[in-house]
Amino acid sequence: MNAPESRGHPTNQLDDLVHQRGRLGILSILADSQQADFSYLKRLLQLTDGNLGRHIEILTEQGLVTTTKGYQGKRPRTWVAITEEGRSALANEIAALKQLIEHFERSQHTRQPHHDHR
C-alpha cells in the first residue's frame, strides 16, 4: 500500500489492491454498514459468485475485511465486515482519487490560453 507521505503525481498514491472497481465497491458498501452478507454485495455490485468470492478472498488476505460464516436457521450465510485497516485504505484511495481530479482540473486551467481583451 502507498504511504500517505509518498507524494509526487497523484496516480502514485492509488493503491492497486483497493483501486479495482469491485473491491472499491465492496469496501465502500461495508464502510457504511457494520456488515453485509454475500448475497447483498453480489446484488448491489452485480458480480458473479466467483468474482465476488475472489475479491473478498483478496481483501481478507490483506486484512481489509473479515468474513464470518453463520446460519440463518438451516441456511448458511456469509457475513463480510470491514476492518480498521480497510477503512483507512478506503479513505486513502478516495483522497487519492480526489487529488487526481483536482490535479487534472488545475493543469487544464493553466493550459487554457489567456485572451487579451484590449
Add this chain to the structure above:
Amino acid sequence: MQPTDARTLLDDTQRLRRRARADRQATSLPLLILGAVTLLGAGLVLPTGDTDTADPLWVIGAGLGFLALAWWSARQQTRTGIGSGRGSWLAVGLALLLPTLTSLAWRPIPIRLSPSLPLPAGVLVGYLLLLTAGLPLLAAVGWWRHRGAPVGQDRDYWRTAGAMLLGLLVQSLLLATLTPLFGPLPVVAFGVLLVAAWQRNPVLAAWAVAFGTLTTLEHFLILSNRLMDLTSALGLFHAKSGYSPQAPALAYALIGLLLLAGGLLARRTERAA
C-alpha cells in the same frame, strides 16, 4: 488513469454508500420512536407542569423503544442482508431499563450506598443478579440460536455473552448515575449517541447531540423561560406570575415534533436513494 475514470469511480463509490445507508434505514426509525416518546411525555407534563410525572414514561418508553429497535434491526438485517444487528440497541435498551426496574422494585427499602452517590443499592443487587444469572442465560441463547451450525463456526458463546454483559454493566452504571443529575432524556440521548458511534452513523449522532443539548437545557427550564419571553414579546401570552406551568410541556412537545420531523425527513431520504 484518466481523470474521467477517477470521477466515475468516485461517483460510483458515493452512490454505493448512499444506497447502503438507505438500505440500513438506521436513522429514521430511532428518531420517530424518540420523537413519539418525548411527545407522549409532554402530554403527561401538560396538566401539572411537573416534569417528574413524565420521567417513568420517558425512561421505560425509551427503553422499550430501544428493545423494539433491536428486534427490528435483527429482522431488517436478516431480510436485506445489511445492517448492524440487534446488539447495540439491545444493550442500551437493557442498560436503560435495568436500573430503573430494579430501583422501582427496591423503592420500599430506600438504601443508598453513600450520600454522595445517588445510586440506590437495589440497582447493584440487579447487577449482581444479572452477573450470576445473565451470563449463563446469554450463553444458552447463543447456543440455541446456532445449534445447527458446524463445530468451529459462531460457537464462541461465552466470550460473546461476556463482552455483551460487560458493555451492559458499564453503560447501565453510567446511565444510572447520570439520570439524577440531568433527568432521563439527556441520558436517553447519550444512549443513542453510543449506538450511533458503534454503528458509525454520523446523522444519528448529530441528532442525539441536538436532542441531548435541548433536553439538558430544558431540564434546567432554560427553553421554557425563553419560550415565555418570546410569547410575551409577541403579545400572545402574559403570565401574571411571569411563568406558565404549561411552558415545559410546550418545550418538550416542540422537541418531540422536531425529532418526528427529522425522522420523516430521514425516511424520505432513505426511500429516495
